[in-house]
Amino acid sequence: MSQLNGRIKKFLQSSFPPERMLRNYVKLSQTTCSNSRNDGIKAAVCEELGKPLKIKTLPRPSMEEHEVRIGVHYAAVNFGDVLQIQGKYQEKPRLPFVPGAEFSGKITQVSKGEEDFEVGDHVAAISLKPCALAEEACVPKGTIFKIPKSVPLQYGAASLTSYGTAWLALKRTANIQEGQTVFVSAAAGAVGLALVDLAANIFGCNVIGAVGSDAKAKIVLEKGAKHVVNYTNENIRDKVKELTEGKGVDIALDSVGGDIFIDCLKSLAFEGILVTIGYAGGTIPKVPANLLLLKSCSVKGIYWGGYAFKNPILFKESIDATLKYMEEGKISPVYTDQFQLENANEAYEYLANRKSIGKVLIRLT
Template structure:
């Protein structure tokens, strides 16, 4: 991991003609040329857009735990080397293909891509773009796709969270954790117990809307939750840590409680004790938000439309923790991998 602190520069490629009139100009990008090695920052030659595609001038790109995993060969998807990481972005439309009808040049958008967004330009399908309202900055907009898309599907689509229910969220000060707090508290009118690994992170989660917090590095999560809500337990748990924290969150559920697994930031994948599911009629389920793009696009797209609608209505407030420059991409990765980050971590491409 320490190797990610340094960067190397790609050789400058020759200019070649793109889809726009005149010679295409190379653009800067972060490139993963070898797994578990530093990302290179260099220039890439553009390619023409296909009829259904759009070229975006990227302003901000999200830095997600998934990006660090894919560059180490530990993610569910394994792009062919070399590749440009980055799965979400905000920016403005530079060029549209001949069949594009949903956006036009100059539109401000958020979008998702298949690991090619950590670059000054990004080409993606028109279906993977959503126009953003004028009152939403491109900086804040870049926080919405992965974190709020995940939070909305986890709470509403999977857990079916109801007003007045109690939601326990682990890794609560991370980007997705804070989004879960935001949506649960301000959209769904639920009560939130934020669980995190330090007093500082617990304090931030409380400032962002959680009613209670638990520092699980200093006490038993299950016992702390029981002191807060009694033996009945919580209705919903959203877990991103895995291992023992997942098991304690599972044991904190009330009758007919639901736990949604979003990831394993702690590095350990726990086995589910099926007897606990039986005794209290508990449901344990997973959420891989990105796969909805392939398996159920209407549900996937609705999560983004909902995030934009909630922002427009003033019901959510995205939180940006830190912004790195493109040349600092390896520092940004290390910041996320060492679990120092709070809120959304972004790369600025401008």
């Protein structure tokens, strides 16, 4: 564990602020390494913000000390990645760059004296600099997590951020207890489905999920929710009141913000907890403090990446716990892996247009 803390300390000494923890670490160097890929690697490259990605052949990335080389099999597409290539994200990498921060694959090379990993290990990784949409990446071992070989590689790329966030939000922030009633907004998204999966199938709670279509409602119910609210034709507050016989929910988890956040707050039971996870709707809400007073309720936030610096033991536990549940067959991420590297632009449009259910993956191998 001291080695893990040492790696986190090294990150803190870099020039990157904590909010960039889940963004971007691996630099695709112009220096080649000698092994089977002497002719370079294929990658999706952003050469101009707001323009389509281009599929190009790049020199292989060089491997530094304490890094491992990974043959990338699946890369996740996240909303932050979409904003980044559009030039709308708060951090703008130097052009050109290879987008993507979350991926899975197999280790093909380790540094001399490496003891924690070996060639052939199945791993998932979170990078601090764009790198995922390439056939290879060299990353620091502190950002890599082993995947049991009985667990599909797709699960690794589809679960780190979403299930790590969900586990911490439920276990740590909300202090979830068996039998509680839990409301999840945007329940068909990657984090939303992870919340439903864990709350229903690990923590034994009654889950209500909010969705925007009947197709998404079906998936959320299959994942373990007891009820769904279709916010396109139903009022969240009224429906939750009906489903809970006027009591309200013990825990609400919101990743949308705006009016949905207020609906979640008004749907809480006495002494309920609202956990804010993100603002996908684009509006950061203002908390009406009088509601906190009247219901003796609370609002808490969860930023998963921050735990890598402030509490690295718990950060690692959030990943280890969910991977263990997956190995045991108790939970499983929902994803689509219909896109290949050549279709990277279609994958990004698919997510940007909110057509996805669960995580969108791009298959590279």
